[in-house]
Amino acid sequence: MESRYEIQRRAGGGAAGFGGGSATGSPALGASARRRKTPPRPADYKLQVIIIGSRGVGKTSLMERFTDDTFCEACKSTVGVDFKIKTVELRGKKIRLQIWDTAGQERFNSITSAYYRGAKGIVIVYDITKQETFDDLPKWMKMIDKYASEDAELLLVGNKLDCEADRIITRQQAERFASRISGMRFCEASAKDNFNVDEIFLKLVDDILSKMPLEVPSRELSNSVLSLQPEPEVPPELPPPRMRCC
Numbered sequence: 184m185e186s187r188y189e190i191q192r193r194a195g196g197g198a199a200g201f202g203g204g205s206a207t208g209s210p211a212l213g214a215s216a217r218r219r220k221t222p223p224r225p226a227d228y229k230l231q232v233i234i235i236g237s238r239g240v241g242k243t244s245l246m247e248r249f250t251d252d253t254f255c256e257a258c259k260s261t262v263g264v265d266f267k268i269k270t271v272e273l274r275g276k277k278i279r280l281q282i283w284d285t286a287g288q289e290r291f292n293s294i295t296s297a298y299y300r301g302a303k304g305i306v307i308v309y310d311i312t313k314q315e316t317f318d319d320l321p322k323w324m325k326m327i328d329k330y331a332s333e334d335a336e337l338l339l340v341g342n343k344l345d346c347e348a349d350r351i352i353t354r355q356q357a358e359r360f361a362s363r364i365s366g367m368r369f370c371e372a373s374a375k376d377n378f379n380v381d382e383i384f385l386k387l388v389d390d391i392l393s394k395m396p397l398e399v400p401s402r403e404l405s406n407s408v409l410s411l412q413p414e415p416e417v418p419p420e421l422p423p424p425r426m427r428c429c
């Protein structure tokens with residue numbers, strides 16, 4: 184699939200994620216080291232999530248913050264699509280999450296649209312400091328209607344919450360937008376400050392899993408999401424936790 188499309192691979196990017204691991208071991212390893220190595224438990228599920236939204240809203244930054252806990256101040260624009268893999272455990276299941284980061288530039292729509300179909304979850308990002316990125320949302324919704332699976336979970340994310348002083352789009356505006364779309368959740372985040380980033384992806388995965396038949400006792404389901412990572416510290420200028428979506 185990759186060779187059919189233009190895929191930009193950033194340093195440390197997704198290419199290594201597929202088929203990764205070194206189950207067969209390397210000749211340089213001693214026999215005892217090889218014996219000691221326990222093969223990782225295979226994933227129970229493989230899920231694909233796609234991140235869409237206008238140019239420069241922080242799609243790549245959100246993905247990289249979640250997968251590698253890194254942030255790039257001056258990133259190159261994504262060309263076509265990129266992806267990263269992260270394995271998470273939720274609801275007693277091991278999930279191999281494949282995150283597709285798409286280019287925001289319209290000229291890549293014919294490439295990126297091919298990745299909507301397989302996505303169980305779609306993160307639609309705008310920049311809270313840029314009106315045009317919010318005005319573009321109906322355009323992204325049209326792409327979803329046209330190319331995505333009907334049962335894909337939708338999450339609207341207002342990114343760059345650390346730039347509160349430059350905010351143009353109010354939380355209420357975005358909440359109104361999300362409330363008009365059936366099943367769409369809404370959340371504000373900051374890839375830069377690592378605020379609400381884990382929550383975005385984990386909540387989305389949890390919503391996807393909640394629609395799948397799982398053989399897990401119900402008492403295990405109650406404390407699944409967010410037990411993976413400690414709650415991020417809330418910077419003083421950010422809204423109190425009860426305002427957060429995830």
Ligand SMILES: Nc1nc2c(ncn2[C@@H]2O[C@H](COP(=O)(O)OP(=O)(O)OP(=O)(O)O)[C@@H](O)[C@H]2O)c(=O)[nH]1
Nearest residue numbers: 238239240241242243244256260261287343374375
């Ligand atoms: N202040 C702030 N800047 C951010 C945040 N997230 C991303 N940026 C910056 O915004 C710029 C664009 O970020 P990207 O992650 O490349 O945006 P993108 O949506 O992937 O852009 P395209 O690939 O062109 O579609 C970069 O300079 C980032 O450093 C954030 O949460 N806060």
